[in-house]
Amino acid sequence: MTFKDLNIIPSIMEGLSKANYTNPTPIQEQAIPAVLAGRDLLGCAQTGTGKTAAFSVPIIQLLSERSKGQGSKSTRHIRSLILTPTRELAIQIADNIKVYSRYTDIRCTAIVGGVSQKVQERALNQGADIIIATPGRLNDLINQKRIDLKMVEILVLDEADRMLDMGFIHDVKRIIAKMPNKKQTLFFSATMPPEITKMVKTLLVDPVKVEITPVSSTVDRIEQSIYLLENGKKQHMLNQILEDKSIVTALVFTRTKRGADRVTRDLAKANITAQAIHGNKSQNERQRALNNFKSGATRVLVATDIAARGIDVEELSHVINFNLPNIPETYVHRIGRTGRAGKSGMAISFCEKDELPFLKDIEKVIKKTIPEVKGHPYPMTGVPVFDKTSKASGSKPSFNKSAAGKPAKSKANPARKPKSEWFAKSGKSNSSRSNDGRPNSSRSNSSSSKSNHGSFSRSSKTRNDRAN
CATH class of the missing domain: 3.40.50.300 (P-loop containing nucleotide triphosphate hydrolases)
Structure with missing residues (x-):
């Protein structure tokens, strides 16, 4: 038609x-x-x-x-x-x-x-x-x-x-x-x-x-991923992700106005061009920041949810949730800023321990488990590691723990893994991108392709255990 x-x-x-x-x-x-x-x-x-x-x-x-x-x-x-x-x-x-x-x-x-x-x-x-x-x-x-x-x-x-x-x-x-x-x-x-x-x-x-497109069915063309992070490491993780120059534009969401200003200042210290947009800014300041973002003069726009309403940027490849929202539907609105008009997009979220209940609620609303990025330098500690072999065998979920009851450490040092391995989960693999740096819509989202990076989706039961 x-x-x-x-x-x-x-x-x-x-x-x-x-x-x-x-x-x-x-x-x-x-x-x-x-x-x-x-x-x-x-x-x-x-x-x-x-x-x-x-x-x-x-x-x-x-x-x-x-x-x-x-x-x-x-x-x-x-x-x-x-x-x-x-x-x-x-x-x-x-x-x-x-x-x-x-x-x-x-x-x-x-x-x-x-x-x-x-x-x-x-x-x-x-x-x-x-x-x-x-x-x-x-x-x-x-x-x-x-x-x-x-x-x-x-x-x-x-x-x-x-x-x-x-x-x-x-x-x-x-x-x-x-x-x-x-x-x-x-x-x-x-x-x-x-x-x-x-x-x-x-x-x-x-x-x-x-x-x-009901809220319960998140747009499948948006590739989602979650970083479970040690407290206080979100800014470090954001800076490292943005080292990838193929991420031409990124819209970063924070929960508060003060948080938006702080993230913007820290990005500037890392020589990443960024501007904040929130309710404490005058309309002229907000419009100038938005225009700079649309024109490419500013690479990263840091926004609160209210100020982000109306942001419509063509070819926005990445949305990054610096803070998870406490309202699940807000997550859907946030990530909907990318992957517009039938195009692919990428949504990356950071989660600390106190945000695990928010993550649980989000996954319940979107009716899918957000794939976790493994092997990054700042893993959340004290969280049980799901043993994927038990799921495959049909037995009850078990947790791989050491004799002391603490999560067993991998023989390989995660911090020494090449960046290409954990960047791939957040869209940093060159093979998953077109020449202009946008996500490649032909990229497969199948679980088999994700397993090549040594990661796997966590079960809802595992999430419940973590949240509680």
Whole structure:
């Protein structure tokens, strides 16, 4: 199927063509006809599925068709509102809409905090059919009577679960109260916690439900690996992994803003170009860091989860979880920043002892065991080593321990293993890469190919023993 088969008008088709859009993704294929038909929509989709075009393309078309015969555009009213949790995501959506609508009369603008309000006021005075906004700044402008939402025809709530996590849910309800009761509502959320389910029942009327790539099925094209590390060795491990120059870009996730700044400073000391992006940075600083990362001026972007929403970088080969998230679904969103648009990608995670329960929860959600990287210089101590021979023979799992009850040490010194052996598990083998340094999508993910590196997947029982 092509976009032409979805009855997209020629002016939008021209914009899509310029952006090299030819075939719709599954969510676009299902959502666009429903939205064009005027139906409310409930979209359950994780990042990287193409949902921005799934709602913005039909919105542009509906507003364009309704604009015909209305005369002067000098008195434009806001006819569509797209609410998002973060500034970066709002700006990204606005940029995409400008591309899709470049050959139409539709105008859009982003309304976000962290930048001058006067610039946004000027854009609103010039007229906007679509605004893409974060709840905080939008509420400010509504209270100042700078924005009127009484003419809104189509409302989009994007990443509603993240807005709930960030405490925006009451702001969102106040904004919705300023809009007409009769409107088309498009609701997108990767997860459906009770509060979100309650909102869906309140806002949507007989919605079409589109569910793409449930959280429980992590994208198979992303090669995942885990390093079980001794406490305090994460930065050492990160620096060594980034010695591989074929890792052109890497997005590193930390749990806290302070942690992001610390990792960035330590990378700089190792002569690795890096910038941090988090909530304590001004919008100009965040946008500059993101632009530098996209252009290649910065090799590593260190981000917190909230700030990372909206980061969409083509050809991002590696996502590195410096800290494991305590919410399993967040792991799925993080690693979804690589392996986008059907391409391969690599997700590397670090885990210390106190994070083992998080790892257990993540593996339960994604329904697979993340392969462990063996033989690196900083192994976690005091963790039982699963005896893979017992699994093969069908007997109960046993643990290879010394007479003293401590894990038996290998005869070979792991620290003396050639880097090529343990780097291979994290994507450092040259044979697994194309000439431009990106992961080779043809690389086999079979367990037999992994066994060549002397590693094996740990059983869920082993993980339970470790976590407890």
